[in-house]
Amino acid sequence: MTRNNSSPQSLFDKLWEQHVAVPETADAPAVLYIDLHLVHEVTSPQAFSVLDEQGLKVRRPDRTIATLDHSTPTLPANENGDLPYATPDAKAQVETLIANCEKHGIQLLNLGDPRRGIVHVIGPELGLTQPGKTIVCGDSHTSTHGAFGALAFGIGTTEVGHVLATQSVLQRKPKSMRVIFDGALQEGVSAKDMALAMIAEIGADGGQGYAIEFAGEAVKALSMEGRMTLCNMSIEAGARFGMVAPDELTFEWVKDREFAPKGDSWHEALMRWRTLPTEDGAAFDKQVRINAGAIRPMITYGVSPDAAAPVTAHAPKPRTSAEQHAVDYMQFEPDQPFTKAEVNRVFIGSCTNSRLSDLRDAAAIMRGRRVKEGVVTLVVPGSEAVKRAAEAEGLHDVFRAAGAEWREPGCSMCIAMNGDAGAPGELVVSTSNRNFIGRQGKGVRTVLASPATAAASAIEGRIADPRPYVNEMKESA
Amino acid sequence: MSFEPFNALTSRTVVLRQENIDTDQIIPARFLTTTSKEGLGESVFFDWRYEDDGKPRNSSIFNGYNPDTHKILVAGSNFGCGSSREHAPWALYGFGFRAVISSDIADIFKSNALKNGLLAIEVDPKTHASLLNNPGAEIEIDLERQVVALSVWEKAHFDIEPFARQCLMNGVDQLGHLQNKLAEIEAYEAACA
Numbered sequence: 001m002t003r004n005n006s007s008p009q010s011l012f013d014k015l016w017e018q019h020v021a022v023p024e025t026a027d028a029p030a031v032l033y034i035d036l037h038l039v040h041e042v043t044s045p046q047a048f049s050v051l052d053e054q055g056l057k058v059r060r061p062d063r064t065i066a067t068l069d070h071s072t073p074t075l076p077a078n079e080n081g082d083l084p085y086a087t088p089d090a091k092a093q094v095e096t097l098i099a100n101c102e103k104h105g106i107q108l109l110n111l112g113d114p115r116r117g118i119v120h121v122i123g124p125e126l127g128l129t130q131p132g133k134t135i136v137c138g139d140s141h142t143s144t145h146g147a148f149g150a151l152a153f154g155i156g157t158t159e160v161g162h163v164l165a166t167q168s169v170l171q172r173k174p175k176s177m178r179v180i181f182d183g184a185l186q187e188g189v190s191a192k193d194m195a196l197a198m199i200a201e202i203g204a205d206g207g208q209g210y211a212i213e214f215a216g217e218a219v220k221a222l223s224m225e226g227r228m229t230l231c232n233m234s235i236e237a238g239a240r241f242g243m244v245a246p247d248e249l250t251f252e253w254v255k256d257r258e259f260a261p262k263g264d265s266w267h268e269a270l271m272r273w274r275t276l277p278t279e280d281g282a283a284f285d286k287q288v289r290i291n292a293g294a295i296r297p298m299i300t301y302g303v304s305p306d307a308a309a310p311v312t313a314h315a316p317k318p319r320t321s322a323e324q325h326a327v328d329y330m331q332f333e334p335d336q337p338f339t340k341a342e343v344n345r346v347f348i349g350s351c352t353n354s355r356l357s358d359l360r361d362a363a364a365i366m367r368g369r370r371v372k373e374g375v376v377t378l379v380v381p382g383s384e385a386v387k388r389a390a391e392a393e394g395l396h397d398v399f400r401a402a403g404a405e406w407r408e409p410g411c412s413m414c415i416a417m418n419g420d421a422g423a424p425g426e427l428v429v430s431t432s433n434r435n436f437i438g439r440q441g442k443g444v445r446t447v448l449a450s451p452a453t454a455a456a457s458a459i460e461g462r463i464a465d466p467r468p469y470v471n472e473m474k475e476s477a
Numbered sequence: 478m479s480f481e482p483f484n485a486l487t488s489r490t491v492v493l494r495q496e497n498i499d500t501d502q503i504i505p506a507r508f509l510t511t512t513s514k515e516g517l518g519e520s521v522f523f524d525w526r527y528e529d530d531g532k533p534r535n536s537s538i539f540n541g542y543n544p545d546t547h548k549i550l551v552a553g554s555n556f557g558c559g560s561s562r563e564h565a566p567w568a569l570y571g572f573g574f575r576a577v578i579s580s581d582i583a584d585i586f587k588s589n590a591l592k593n594g595l596l597a598i599e600v601d602p603k604t605h606a607s608l609l610n611n612p613g614a615e616i617e618i619d620l621e622r623q624v625v626a627l628s629v630w631e632k633a634h635f636d637i638e639p640f641a642r643q644c645l646m647n648g649v650d651q652l653g654h655l656q657n658k659l660a661e662i663e664a665y666e667a668a669c670a
Contacts, residue, residue, distance in 0.1 A: 021665035022658050028640045031658050033665050043562065045512035050652070071510055089510035096512045140561040140585060156563040156589035158650065166655045168662050172638060174584075204497050205555040205581055238558060240584055304497040304558075322496045322553070415560075417506045424529070436501040436559060438524050 008279035011245050012176050012211045015151035015276070019134045021168060029170040035133040037163045038119045039066040039106065041097040042417070043138030047161035048100040058104040060167045065128060066101050067109040068094055069118045070417050074380050074407035083111070086419030104164075115258075117383020117409045120144040120351035124228065125385050127257025131246035131273040136163055141351050141433065143234040147227035148254070149246030149276050151211075154235065174241065175285040177210040178278075181218035183293035188470035190361065191226035192353060192431065192450035194218065195233035196298035198290060200308040207239025210286065213278060214244050218292030224253045225357040232352045236305040236433055245277035297466055299338055300435045300448040302326035307435075311338055311453060311465045329437060330445050331427075338463045341447075344426035346377040346404075346458040347440070350414035353431035353451050354382030356389050362455035363395045365469045366402040372461025377404035378420065380412040404458065416440050429457040480594025482648030485619045486575055488548040491538060492612035498552050499559035500586060504568045506560075517564055518571025544573025549616060551608045552579045557586025557597070566590040566597075576618055578625065580605040591641040592651060600625060604633040620646055 009017075022031035037060075044066075051058070058064060071090040073083045085091040094111075101108040109116040115126060120141050123129040131149035136142060138160040145152035159169050179198055199206070212234050219227065227244045234242025244250075251270060254260045261269040296310035303326045309316070315332035318324040327334075332341065348354070348362050359381065371377045379399045381387040387409055390396060396406040412420040414432035416439065422428045424443030431454050435446040449457065452466035459469075508520040526537045533540060550569065556579040557565060566589045569577065576596040590597035596618065600608070607627055608616070617626040620642060626632045644651050655662075 022661045026639060027643075028654065029638070031655065031662065033662065033669075042509050046514050046563075049513070054652075087510060093510050093512055138561060138563075140559065154561040154585055156561055156585060156592065158563060158589065158592040158652075162652055162655055165652060166659060166662060167666075168655055168658070170640070170651055170655060204558060205583070208555070208581060208584060235559075238555065238583060304499075321494070325495065415506045417509060434499070434501070434559060436499045438505055439501050442524060442529065 008281040010176055010278040010282040010284065011149060011213055011243060011276055012151070012241070013282065015132065015134070016173055018132070019151065024172055029172045031168045032171045033134060033168055034136050034163050035063060036128055036135045037064045037167070038123055038135065038137035038142070039064060039097070039160070040070060040119050040137070040139065041068050041093045042070045043157045044100065044160055045093065045096045047138070047157050047164055048104070050161045051164055056165045058106060058164045061105045061107070063167060064106045064164070065109070066097060066106050067116055067119050067122060068097060068111060070411045070415060072111065072410045073418055074410050074412050074420055076408055084419070086417070090418065114384050114388070117385065118351045118354060118411055120232065121354060121382030121386065124148065124224070124253070125257070125383060127254050127260035130254055130260065130269070131250060132276055136169065140235045141232050143240060143242040144228050144232040144351055146231040146234070146241060146243035147224060148250055149243060149273065151241065151243070153240040174209055174211045177207060177212045177239070177286040177288065178284040179212055179214050179288045179290065180216035181214065181290050181292040182216050183218060183291055184221060185218055185292050185295065187474065188452060188467035189295050189297055190450040190452060191222055191229040193295050193298045194292065195230050195236070196300065196305070196308040196448065197295045199233065199237045199306045200298070201290060202237055202288060204236065204304045204306040205238040207234060207237035210239050211241035211243070212237070212239045214242060215278070216292070219244055220247070223357060224249060225355045228355070229352055233305070233433055246273050247277070297450060297453050299453065299463060301330055301332050301338060303329055303435055303437050305433070305435060305448060308448070309338070311449070311463060313338060339465065341427060341463045343375055343429050343457050343461055343463060345422050345428040346375060346454050347380070347413040347428060347430040347432065348451055348454050349378065349380030349382065349412050350432035351382065351411070352433045354380060354386065356386050358431065358451040359386070359390050359395050362451040363398040364473060365452060365455035365459065365466060366404065367398050369402055369459050371403040371458045375458050375461050377458045378407055378413060379404050380407040381409045383409050413440050429454045429463060480570065480648055483575065483594060483596055483620055483645045485617065485621070486548060487615065487617045488575070489546050489613050489615050490549045490551045490608060490611070491542060491547050492609055493538065493550065493552045494609055496553035497555045497558055500557055500562050500565040501559055503557070503565040504562065509562060509564055514567045516571070517568040518573070521568040521572040547613070548573060548575040549618070550574050550577045552577065553609070554579055554581040556582050557590070558583040561585045561589070563589040563593070566593045566595045570595045578608060591638070591645060594645065594648065596620060596645060598625070598635045598637060600633050600635050607631065
């Protein structure tokens with residue numbers, strides 16, 4: 001696709017322009033071509049049914065890849081090899097995806113496949129996620145893949161059917177927003193804290209209708225894992241798209257992975273990818289600046305991700321009925337220090353924070369310590385590969401010695417569809433992305449936090465600041 | 478699931494004043510293990526409608542509500558945020574709702590709703606406030622003219638993506654449109670290969 005104007009373009013403008021198969025008109029949205037379609041068991045069965053009803057085939061099985069993550073148990077199979085599914089329906093859903101993939105010739109990273117895992121963890125891991133691609137999945141956290149300079153967004157099941165049948169979706173171009181993080185993060189502050197600080201700043205609907213590009217010194221300094229965490233949470237600010245311009249760190253991550261281009265194709269791809277970053281002077285519809293150096297470890301105290309504050313803060317006085325409702329549900333008293341709140345359960349996992357670096361952050365704090373008596377602590381790696389890598393470093397031994405449970409990979413307590421859930425009234429510190437009412441089980445109170453904050457909270461049995469632990473490690477190093 | 482064409486609708490409103498009603502509230506995740514679209518109406522707002530022991534919750538706004546006369550849901554801002562589950566509009570439609578109105582509707586929910594016969598529209602703050610303050614009011618939505626009428630003297634225009642509007646008015650899914658573009662899609666693939 002050639003450019004027909006010479007004004008400076010943003011990464012988003014380029015990604016969009018390069019994938020329009022049919023331009024939008026007043027009467028109809030653009031037909032946007034999809035390079036990679038990721039499929040999982042929860043949002044696909046009804047899409048395959050529509051295909052079957054209309055006698056349609058999957059048009060590009062070679063651009064489609066499926067895995068199992070939401071409904072899969074995180075406890076191992078019994079001696080007969082049977083997995084402990086939460087319900088017969090959960091098992092049937094898994095079997096439906098297996099059957100649909102067989103029928104339509106789609107590659108499935110099935111149970112037992114060493115490459116299986118949470119769809120947004122394995123895409124990057126396998127090198128499927130690449131700069132410049134359009135990537136969709138029937139899951140709102142598809143924005144994660146934008147960390148690689150891809151145009152990645154969550155779609156509904158009807159659209160899953162559209163992509164299966166035509167390899168395209170109908171979309172109008174959203175507005176663009178740039179969120180610039182100036183300065184450097186302090187010790188003990190992570191990408192998760194940046195995400196929560198940003199959502200608190202712009203609101204749970206602040207990104208509504210926008211594609212967000214994250215930029216600035218602190219974003220540039222993030223690891224690929226950190227960029228994925230940041231882009232993952234874009235949807236919690238209402239934006240379907242989050243992205244970071246690809247750079248040498250991005251290319252280094254993708255290189256040599258299973259589905260990455262090889263040989264001459266690799267060099268051609270690199271040349272193409274290097275043209276993607278936003279040009280100086282490119283226009284954005286909105287711009288937000290955040291001082292990264294001022295961000296503290298963050299937690300959420302309400303039932304929407306924008307109710308976030310530094311872990312060292314006190315619970316606010318509710319100003320609106322919605323805030324009152326949230327605080328009542330969460331059982332925080334006005335002016336109560338968050339660090340006084342007792343924790344019943346800790347969950348370290350999810351597509352936001354289940355990568356190797358996240359587990360290392362948590363293990364560094366748990367090493368040589370014990371989880372507070374009575375605090376159920378689940379550590380759930382994001383993929384089979386993360387699990388293997390963590391075990392190779394002995395992280396599983398660290399978690400187990402601390403009294404935490406080391407589970408099989410999956411979405412687990414992020415969405416609590418697989419039987420992993422808290423009990424009514426429990427306060428759960430979770431590295432997942434949503435503190436919605438009932439999300440982690442009926443009546444469960446969810447506090448979102450980084451892996452370091454979650455680990456420190458498990459140790460203390462209260463919401464805890466991870467910085468003293470991080471500083472202690474630094475001093476003893 | 479096929480849906481009825483949507484043209485004009487006169488009905489009473491059910492009002493949920495809360496902001497940020499997420500799709501986990503509209504249909505909790507434990508109901509997502511289905512492989513069909515049918516029967517989801519029974520699960521809509523389940524934890525708002527029922528006590529833990531399964532008895533109807535006395536305080537629920539859905540109690541005594543008649544889906545034949547109350548087909549319009551009015552909600553606080555950022556309605557439908559969170560998960561992309563299309564089960565949310567399927568469940569609302571299955572329960573009897575034909576329209577959702579807010580000042581601000583989450584992107585994926587809106588897209589999913591409009592593809593399933595559920596009109597999801599955003600109105601100006603003044604109209605929104607009027608609707609929130611008059612629960613149960615009979616209002617009229619005219620999709621052709623893009624007007625919501627709270628009364629003969631109080632009317633407001635709403636914007637809607639024109640293609641989604643056409644599909645909704647004709648009761649058709651958008652897949653046919655995409656299939657008609659297959660030659661262009663193939664040409665695009667050939668140019669990029």
